[in-house]
Amino acid sequence: MATDSALESKVYTKAPNSLWYNALRHLLKKRSAVVGIAMLGMLVATAILAPVIAPYDPAQILDGAKRNTPPCIHLLGCPADQPQHIFGIDGNSRDFFSRVVYGSRLSLEIGIVSVSFAIVVGTLLGAVASYGGGWLDSVVMRMMDVLLAFPSLLLAIAIVAVLGPGLINTLLAISIVSIPHYARVARSSVISVKELDFVTASRALGESSTRILFRRILPNALTPLIVIGTLGIATAILDAAALSFLGLGAQPPTPEWGLMLGEERNNLFNAPFLLFIPGIAIMITVLGFNLLGDGLRDALDPRLNH
Amino acid sequence: MLGFLVRRLVLVTPVLLGILFITFALGRLIPGDPCMIALGEHFTPEACAQFRERTGLNDTILVQFLHYLGNLAHGNFGTSLRTSQAVTGIVLLRLPMTLELTICAMLFATVVGIPLGVFSATRHNSAADVLTMITANFGVSMPVFWLGLMLAYLFAIMLKGTPLWLPPSGRLTPGTTVPPLTTTFHLQNLSGLPLAIVTFASNMVVFNSLITGNWPVLGDALRHLILPAIAVGTIPMAIIARMTRSSLLEVLGLEYIRTARAKGLSERVVIYRHALRNAMLPIVTVVGLQLGTLLGGAVLTETVFGLPGVGTFLVGSIFARDYSVVQAFTVIIALIFVVVNLVVDASYAYLDPRVRPQ
Numbered sequence: 001m002a003t004d005s006a007l008e009s010k011v012y013t014k015a016p017n018s019l020w021y022n023a024l025r026h027l028l029k030k031r032s033a034v035v036g037i038a039m040l041g042m043l044v045a046t047a048i049l050a051p052v053i054a055p056y057d058p059a060q061i062l063d064g065a066k067r068n069t070p071p072c073i074h075l076l077g078c079p080a081d082q083p084q085h086i087f088g089i090d091g092n093s094r095d096f097f098s099r100v101v102y103g104s105r106l107s108l109e110i111g112i113v114s115v116s117f118a119i120v121v122g123t124l125l126g127a128v129a130s131y132g133g134g135w136l137d138s139v140v141m142r143m144m145d146v147l148l149a150f151p152s153l154l155l156a157i158a159i160v161a162v163l164g165p166g167l168i169n170t171l172l173a174i175s176i177v178s179i180p181h182y183a184r185v186a187r188s189s190v191i192s193v194k195e196l197d198f199v200t201a202s203r204a205l206g207e208s209s210t211r212i213l214f215r216r217i218l219p220n221a222l223t224p225l226i227v228i229g230t231l232g233i234a235t236a237i238l239d240a241a242a243l244s245f246l247g248l249g250a251q252p253p254t255p256e257w258g259l260m261l262g263e264e265r266n267n268l269f270n271a272p273f274l275l276f277i278p279g280i281a282i283m284i285t286v287l288g289f290n291l292l293g294d295g296l297r298d299a300l301d302p303r304l305n306h
Numbered sequence: 307m308l309g310f311l312v313r314r315l316v317l318v319t320p321v322l323l324g325i326l327f328i329t330f331a332l333g334r335l336i337p338g339d340p341c342m343i344a345l346g347e348h349f350t351p352e353a354c355a356q357f358r359e360r361t362g363l364n365d366t367i368l369v370q371f372l373h374y375l376g377n378l379a380h381g382n383f384g385t386s387l388r389t390s391q392a393v394t395g396i397v398l399l400r401l402p403m404t405l406e407l408t409i410c411a412m413l414f415a416t417v418v419g420i421p422l423g424v425f426s427a428t429r430h431n432s433a434a435d436v437l438t439m440i441t442a443n444f445g446v447s448m449p450v451f452w453l454g455l456m457l458a459y460l461f462a463i464m465l466k467g468t469p470l471w472l473p474p475s476g477r478l479t480p481g482t483t484v485p486p487l488t489t490t491f492h493l494q495n496l497s498g499l500p501l502a503i504v505t506f507a508s509n510m511v512v513f514n515s516l517i518t519g520n521w522p523v524l525g526d527a528l529r530h531l532i533l534p535a536i537a538v539g540t541i542p543m544a545i546i547a548r549m550t551r552s553s554l555l556e557v558l559g560l561e562y563i564r565t566a567r568a569k570g571l572s573e574r575v576v577i578y579r580h581a582l583r584n585a586m587l588p589i590v591t592v593v594g595l596q597l598g599t600l601l602g603g604a605v606l607t608e609t610v611f612g613l614p615g616v617g618t619f620l621v622g623s624i625f626a627r628d629y630s631v632v633q634a635f636t637v638i639i640a641l642i643f644v645v646v647n648l649v650v651d652a653s654y655a656y657l658d659p660r661v662r663p664q
Contacts, residue, residue, distance in 0.1 A: 032443075146324030150640045153602030158636045161624040162332050238449055242606050245451050246621050261452060265610070272459055279452035287447035 019223075019300075026299035033295025039288035047104040054098035055084075058255040065093045068271035087277055091264055092253070099255040100277055106256045107285050110171060110240045111233035118175040119229050122182025123218065129183070130190040131213055141187065144180035152177045153239055160248045167256070170249035174236050185228055189221030223300045230293035234286045241282050257282050314651055318644060325644065329637040330374045334367075336629050378637070381502060384630035388623060393634045396619065398502060401638065402509035403477060403615035407604045408597070410512075410531050411539035415600070416593055419543040423550020423589075428577060430555060438547070445544030450603040454537035454610035461533055473530050475612035477511060484514050484523055534611045538603040542596035549592045553585040560584075586657050594650030601639050 027033050046053060056062065069089040072078040087096035129140035147155070159173035160166075193199060194217055202212050241258030243249035245265075250256035252263065257278040264274040341354040341363070358364050362373055377384070383393035426438040462474030473479070487508035488494055488501075496504060508514050512531070515524035557563065558581055566576045605617035612618070616635050623631040 142320055142324065145321050146328060149321050149325055149644050150328075150636070151598035151601045151643050153599075154605065154636060154639055157605070157620065157624070158329070158332055158632060161629070161632045162335050165624070234447065238447075241449050242451060242602075245449070246606070246609065248621070248624065258449070261449075261455070265455060268455060268459055269463060272463075275452075275455050275459070279449060279456065282449050282452065283444065283447050286449075287443060290443060290447055 023296070023299040027295050030295045030298065032291045033299070036288045036291025036293075036295060039284055040292060043104050043108065043285055043288060046101055047108050050101050050105055054095075054101040056095040056098040058094065058099045058102040059253040060095070060098075061093050062089070062095060065089045065095075067091055067093050068267060068274065070271070070273060088271070088273055090260070090274055091267055091271070094253075096274060096277065099260060100257070100281055102255040103257045103260065103278065103281060104285070106250065106254065107237050107241075107282070110167075110174075110256075111237040111285075111289070114171045114175045114236045114240070115178070115229050115232045117171075118178040118232070119182050119225055121175070122179040123186040123221065123225065125179065126183035126186030127190050127213055127218060127221070130187040131194065131209070131217070137187075140183070144183050147177065147180045150177075152235075153242060156239055156243065157246075157248065160243060165248045165251070167244075167250040167254065170240055170243045173243070174239050177239075178232055178236065181228060181232065182225060185224045186218075186221050189224060190217050193217055193220045227293060227297045227300060230289055230296055234289035234293065237282065237286055237289070310655055311652055314648055318648055322641070322644060325640045326375060326378070326637065327371065329633050329640070330371050332636070333629055333633045334370075336627065381499070383634035386623070386628050386631050388626040388628040388631070393630050394502070396631060397634055397638060398505045399509055400614065400616050400619050401635075402506055402511075403613055404601070404604050404608065404617065405642075406510050406512055407531060407534055407538060407608065407613065407615065408600045410535035411537075411542070411600050411604065412593075412597065414535050414539035415542035415546055415596065418539075419546030420550050420589065422543070422547040424554060424577065424582065426547065426551045427554040427558065428573075435551075439551070442544040442547050445540050446548075448540065450537055450541060451606045451610050453540055454534060454607045457533045457537055458611065472533050474533070477530055477613055478523065478526050479530075482523060482526055484508075484511050484520070485518075487514060487518070490518050530611075530613075534604075534607045534613060537610070538600055538607045541603065542593075542599055545596060545599075546589065546592055550585070550589050553588045554581055557581045557585040583657070587654060590650055590653055590657065594647045597646050598643055601643065 027037075065083075065085075067089060068091055069085065071086055071088040072082050072084055073086050074080055074084050078084065085095055085097060087100060090096045090099065125140050125144070129137045150158075156170075156173040156177045159176060160169050163169035163172065190213075199212060199216055202216050207216075240249055241256070241261070244256045244258035245262040247259075247262060250259045252259065260278045261275060264271070264278075267274050341357040341361075342349055345353055345357060362370055365373070381394055383397065385391070386393055386396060389396070422438060422442075426435045429435045458474040461470065461472040465471050478484070487504050488496065493501075493504055511527045512524060515521070515527060554577075558577075563576060563581055566580045567573075571580075604615065605620060607613075608615040608617035609621060616639070620632060620635050623629075
């Protein structure tokens with residue numbers, strides 16, 4: 001069985017993109033990954049089409065709207081003479097549905113921007129450390145150990161405390177806290193390939209160190225970085241929501257889901273729907289990235305014999 | 307065993323120094339002139355020069371760092387700008403609540419998570435297994451504070467009037483007080499470190515009422531801790547369950563398990579005595595690492611449930627730019643995290659003789 005599939009893959013191996021092609025095939029075979037992709041697809045569509053989907057401006061205070069009005073959906077028997085607000089009205093007389101829809105933009109932006117920044121900085125640090133070796137390696141990696149020794153959310157809170165509350169500072173704090181993970185992965189990938197023959201060959205051909213590092217070595221570190229990056233987006237979204245909930249992240253009237261929960265948390269008793277919806281939105285987003293990340297890990301893992 | 311511990315301690319020293327340096331550096335990086343912030347409206351150039359001399363701001367960074375270390379070693383965390391209290395006192399008052407919550411959450415996470423993982427692994431690919439893992443996936447994707455709000459809604463509002471009702475906020479029912487241990491045990495003439503330890507223990511309400519046999523207060527405190535502990539413990543519980551499942555599945559595929567079964571041992575003995583012990587190593591690692599999530603989650607959840615711990619105070623201090631408090635809490639929690647993971651490391655040696663150095 002095992003030899004058969006090994007033979008098969010030898011005979012039918014396709015041109016350079018076969019790794020990605022195979023990965024995609026395996027990914028689509030996994031039901032949970034497909035569910036994750038579908039959830040994220042819907043979310044991205046919502047984010048892009050937000051101005052079309054949302055009936056109101058997310059920050060617009062509606063004249064004559066009563067605060068904390070429960071959802072009113074015409075199809076479900078809400079009188080036609082009342083304006084339709086399918087998620088109700090929030091504590092500041094704004095259309096809650098529009099706010100939740102626009103929130104998808106922020107969460108995706110937060111997750112992707114902070115993780116991209118962390119991946120770029122972390123990969124550079126890890127690659128330079130392992131490629132340089134010696135004291136450079138020790139210094140950089142001990143610094144990473146120290147950052148990892150803090151509970152991540154608390155370090156992020158401490159960084160925001162220094163930089164001052166705000167969305168940009170939150171992004172920065174979350175990035176800094178996650179840099180060590182990427183640095184470690186990049187470092188171990190570089191170490192595992194830097195002594196291989198094709199690297200020696202490039203060196204013999206007279207390629208510069210920078211070119212070898214960026215064109216020959218780093219592409220090999222890409223797969224693990226993609227996997228932990230996808231899972232990292234989930235964590236980043238959760239952490240950003242937490243900081244915003246505490247009032248340290250996004251500031252009003254930004255339609256950020258964590259901030260919305262923070263603003264409405266005293267409405268638990270009289271308008272609980274204002275607290276159900278943003279939490280479910282965060283959960284769906286995070287679950288989507290988690291499922292996709294787990295799926296990618298299985299699909300891209302060469303050790304697993306599919 | 308002792309040598310092993312000493313070696314680990316030596317390895318962890320640079321990390322500890324790094325933590326101390328980072329918290330020290332964060333304190334120096336706050337924008338604005340520290341003497342302007344401290345003196346406020348009493349600011350004059352002369353007063354500022356005096357202040358700088360008195361607080362050592364004129365020394366080199368290295369000397370200042372050594373001063374900071376010296377102060378920490380004496381348990382001196384400075385003074386809170388916001389409340390003018392000694393930060394040490396605030397820590398002794400607030401940290402016990404957070405630790406109590408963290409410990410309860412940790413208990414919930416392991417006591418529920420490990421059996422859930424075992425349950426799932428032993429019914430591999432069954433409907434029960436799939437359902438458990440789907441639930442675990444939802445569990446790791448929920449914001450802690452939101453879960454806290456939802457639990458408060460379910461137990462404090464929807465179940466109001468039923469015996470399942472649980473209080474949504476506070477540490478004890480208003481009006482309930484716990485006498486400090488110093489009065490209970492007539493320890494009024496303690497001072498220094500022993501006093502700090504007794505005060506700390508005394509402020510851990512569950513511990514205090516447990517050793518003094520104050521059952522009504524103990525019950526009340528535990529009832530107030532159930533919801534926050536479940537909220538904080540759910541993400542780690544889900545992660546522990548997933549780890550237990552995959553680790554146990556790996557071990558269950560090994561030859562010696564087949565041998566144990568062939569010997570005619572009961573499935574219970576095979577799983578709990580033979581398989582689980584070998585599967586424990588990655589689980590213990592995850593439990594140790596989850597402490598970071600738990601401490602962060604505790605800080606968040608306190609604000610939801612109005613518990614008088616580190617979290618509620620920390621957030622207020624950040625807005626008041628009361629940096630000595632933020633610094634103290636950060637360094638203490640990071641140290642707790644490092645020490646616990648050191649203990650986890652040491653427990654490998656207990657669990658797995660292969661790790662034990664000869």
